[in-house]
Structure formats: C-alpha cells, structure tokens
Amino acid sequence: MKHFLAILIFFFFVAPGTAASNDQQTTTIMVFGDSLSANYGIPTEAGWVHLLEQRLQTLSPVFQVVNASISGETTLGGRNRIQQAIEQHHPDIVILGLGANDGLRGTAIKTIYENLExxxxxxxxxxxxxxxxxxQLPPNYGMTYTQKFQSIYSQLAQRYQTALVPFLLAGFGEKQEFFQTDGIHPTVLAQEKIAENVWVVLHTMIRNNIATIRSES
Structure with a gap:
C-alpha cells in the first residue's frame, strides 16, 4: 500500500491535474461483485463501474479500475475465486459487492457472513x-431475515474496520422506474446514482488514507 498512498499524496496535494509519467505506478481498484456490478442488460460504458473510473481519472490518470464482477455470483463463489483475482489484478482497493444473490436464495445468514468475512x-x-x-432485500422475505441480512454489512465493516456503502442502491431502490423489466437489475438511468453512492465513500476513504499516512510521517 505504500506506493498507493505515496501516489495519492502526490496527486492530491502536490500536482493536481499533472499527467502521470510513463514509469508511474498505477493504483488499482478492483470491483468484485455480481450482476449489479457486471453491467447486466446494459452497455459496459454505461455501467456504474465505468462511470466511477471516469471520476477517478479526473483526479489522476494513475487510477485503474478492474471489474472482476460476475453475473449470478454468490458469496461462496467470490470466496473461492478472490485469491486468484488478487493474484491476477494486484488491486490496492477492493470494492466488495456480493451477497444479493445469497439473500434472494434465502441462504443462511451465518453462511453469508462467514463467506464475506x-x-x-x-x-x-x-x-x-x-x-x-x-x-438490502425486499420486505416479502420477512422482517427477521431481511433485518439480519442487512446487518451483515455493518457488522463486518465495524469488526474489520472497512469502509462501507450502507446500501448500493440507495436513493432509488424502491422505485421501479429505475429497474429493468425483471424488477431486479438497475437500468442505465440508475447507474449514475450507484456510482455516486460508491464515490462518496471511496473519495472519503482515499482522503482518510492520505491523512493517516501524513500524520505518521
């Protein structure tokens, strides 16, 4: 992470807008999710992952976003392939967006938690x-299960001190006009909203990392 933080300090505080040199190391952000991140039913360039990369590029060309999401992915599938994805892409940050498919299938809360953990x-x-x-899950899955499912993320974030987007689809999750005909996958119109939800937390996360390393130096 040292090169990651050094790059961020340089571009945020020393040379905003400066182009990266040819030998400048990149900072890789890997999105590791399911169909909500894998551009299901929409063009890749319209997806929130691509929109997020565009925003990061306005900060610095050193940022690289890799989308390692797979439609239909479960937390178990993610657990089985995370090490390979890390070895392939060498990310500095992982945006972990799994669990929705588990919840829709009624997978045991303990199993979802342990896989994400x-x-x-x-x-x-x-x-x-x-x-x-x-x-989050729709209310027809029952209050007890939906509440326990939702709490998985905050519990893990608190225990492992990770950054957290409380709800990836916040701001439109209850509005059918932002979903495709299946009622599950967001439309192109919703992608900017998802990107904004992630951006708010990611941008703060980056700046906090910079503040931490500056205070320790």
Missing part, C-alpha cells in the same frame, strides 16, 4: 483495503 480477511492479509457495498 473470509473474502475480507484474504484481502487484508494481502494488504488490500476493502470497501464493502451493502445490500
């Missing part, structure tokens, strides 16, 4: 910062 642990053992993207 393992993914977070693997990331942190590899010196990778985690931004956890929370999800």
């Amino acid at each position: 393992t993914i977070i642990n693997i990331c942190q053992q590899n010196n990778i910062s985690v931004l956890l993207a929370g999800m």
Whole structure:
C-alpha cells in the first residue's frame, strides 16, 4: 500500500491535474461483485463501474479500475475465486459487492457472513483495503431475515474496520422506474446514482488514507 498512498499524496496535494509519467505506478481498484456490478442488460460504458473510473481519472490518470464482477455470483463463489483475482489484478482497493444473490436464495445468514468475512480477511492479509457495498432485500422475505441480512454489512465493516456503502442502491431502490423489466437489475438511468453512492465513500476513504499516512510521517 505504500506506493498507493505515496501516489495519492502526490496527486492530491502536490500536482493536481499533472499527467502521470510513463514509469508511474498505477493504483488499482478492483470491483468484485455480481450482476449489479457486471453491467447486466446494459452497455459496459454505461455501467456504474465505468462511470466511477471516469471520476477517478479526473483526479489522476494513475487510477485503474478492474471489474472482476460476475453475473449470478454468490458469496461462496467470490470466496473461492478472490485469491486468484488478487493474484491476477494486484488491486490496492477492493470494492466488495456480493451477497444479493445469497439473500434472494434465502441462504443462511451465518453462511453469508462467514463467506464475506473470509473474502475480507484474504484481502487484508494481502494488504488490500476493502470497501464493502451493502445490500438490502425486499420486505416479502420477512422482517427477521431481511433485518439480519442487512446487518451483515455493518457488522463486518465495524469488526474489520472497512469502509462501507450502507446500501448500493440507495436513493432509488424502491422505485421501479429505475429497474429493468425483471424488477431486479438497475437500468442505465440508475447507474449514475450507484456510482455516486460508491464515490462518496471511496473519495472519503482515499482522503482518510492520505491523512493517516501524513500524520505518521
């Protein structure tokens, strides 16, 4: 993470708007999610991941966003492939957006928690910062299950001191006009809203990392 923080300090406080040199190391942010992040039913360039990368590029060209999301992915699937994804992409930050498919299938809360916990642990053992993207379920899944499901994300974020987007679809999750005909996957119109939800937390996370390293130096 040292090169990541050094790059951020340089571009935020020394040379905003300065182009990166050819030998400048990149800062890689890997989005590790399901169909909500994998551009299901929409063009890749319209998806929130691409929109987020565009915003990061306005800060500095050193930022690189890798979308390692897979439609239909579960927390177990993510748990099984996170190490390979890390070895392939070498991210500095992982945006972890899994759990929705587990919840829709009624997977045991303990199982979802433990799978996400393992993914977070693997990331942190590899010196990778985690931004956890929370999800919620529709009320027809029952109050007890939906509340326990929602609390998974805040509990993990608190325990492992990760950044947290409380609800990835905040601001439109209850509005059908922002969803495709299946009623599950957001439309192109919703992508900017998702990108904004992530951006608010990610931007703060980056600045906090910079403040921490400056205070320790």
